[in-house]
Amino acid sequence: MTGASPVLVLREASYRYPAGAVAVDGVTLDVTPGSVVGIAGANGAGKSTLARLLNGLLRPVAGTVVVDGLDTRHHEVHELARTVGLVFQDPRAQLFARTVAEELSFGPRNLGLPDPEVRERVARVAARLGLDDVLAVSPFELPTPRRRLVALASVLAMEPRVLVLDEPTTGQDHHATAIVAGIVRDLRADGVAVVCISHDMRLLAAVSDQIVVMAAGQIVAVGAPRSVFADVGMLRAAGILAPQVTRLGFGLPQRHGRPAVLGVEELVGELVVARSSGEGLS
């Protein structure tokens, strides 16, 4: 959805923890509806602090963060929560209800939605994340990966216009990771602005329109995945490893000088074409 005005606007936003170093340092970023921005960076680069600036949990000490026209310095978290949903890396930071169903109902009910719609939303997100069978169970009795899915579902149930995911596939297996990637794509198609923080470069390569690379609180690179993952020197300096298939593509002599590949099928397709035209590949 190019041309749409950004729903999330950061201008020179900085945050310093009390008595600590600057965690986010002069970040300028626009996120438009229907786009996915992936945030990559080493541990301690400021990614999770940035996430908390986006929903007003933290307020910038300099610069501004504006969410759907609301300057986070002048609005409460609960006002911003109507627009921005944040799924924490550690699900224990956000879960509290006695059952998964209560957990998933809490947000929509707080938005003042009528009961039938609350129930409908709960059923829908539970089905989407494969949680139908645990609705009556305490989220704290679930194994960690499923508890993380409950945390994600509880935010999805609020249908936010901006969704911030902090390491959504941590600890998830192949299937759950694919479900999360599918959800991100669906949200994008529905016009939601998604900010996805992750160490999983396969995920970011697969879902992001843009990737922002952070180091020491600053943005050190921003661009389409193909260009970001082609900047080997920058990635090394930022402590990031491009997806394995991308590194394979760059490692093949017969692909010398070709652009970055982002997925297995893409590389296979390219190599098959090269083979059939006799360009290399024994």
Next chain:
Amino acid sequence: MAVIPGRDARQARTGDPAPPVLSVRDLRVRYPSAQMDALAGISFDLHPGELVGLVGLNGAGKSTLSRCLNGIVPQLVPADVAGSVTVDGADALRTPVRRMASKVGIVFDEPGAQLSQGTVGEEVALGLESMAVPYAEMVARVGDILARVGLDGMQDRPPLSLSGGEQQRLALACALAIRPLVLVLDEPTCGLDARSRAAVFDLLEEVAARDGTAIVVVEHDVELLAERADRILVLREGRLVAAGSPVAVFGDVSAMREAGVRVPDVTAVAAALGGRAGEPLPVTLDDAIRWLAGVG
């Protein structure tokens, strides 16, 4: 259900198989009120100095198996169990967990949940105190182990003030301090960046090689396991459906698909290109580059 015979890389190199330090025989576990077995008859051996990756979908039984290796299941988490787990001659399912803790160290996937002390130094010393290690040795071991995991200088910090990655390394330090014969880690690289993940595996390789510790790692990062593990065990619905070298296990792409386990991207590329008769598929980046360049 093709079970590939296990192959210990170190034994293969030395030709001198060490006796297993841990033996699991026909292990069956069923939790109270569960409809199905969490583990449905598992058998394997672990040898000193082996680094073994345990993979499978969530719910396949990886955490249950991990928790049987030091008796947490069934002693602290009730379950019906049959079969045996023997570690260094001790019956892990019946020997008190407190005593098994000196043989088998476990690091859980939420390290914060396992940290309880006022300072990082006290946290590491806790296990040593319970083993009655003399004070001077304890101080030396705590300092040594914190340096090895890269937490030197943090002895006096409260554990919960550390970052997620640091807590992960602290939990690992606590487990290493007791110098276990077997070390079990449930997703030790969860939430870590690429450099930190590599550093964790550098450390595990060093511990396996230097101390002869047998290490079992539950891990979803199959690219990392293919590079680092001696052997891979694959669980599906409580059964061991494949075991062997990374080349043997990840190279069997259709078996992995059936088990719901992703293979490394480089293996998927080589498989999609049709493989080569009589040659195993590459599972590491360097092998794949050689394989695809046709010079390997």
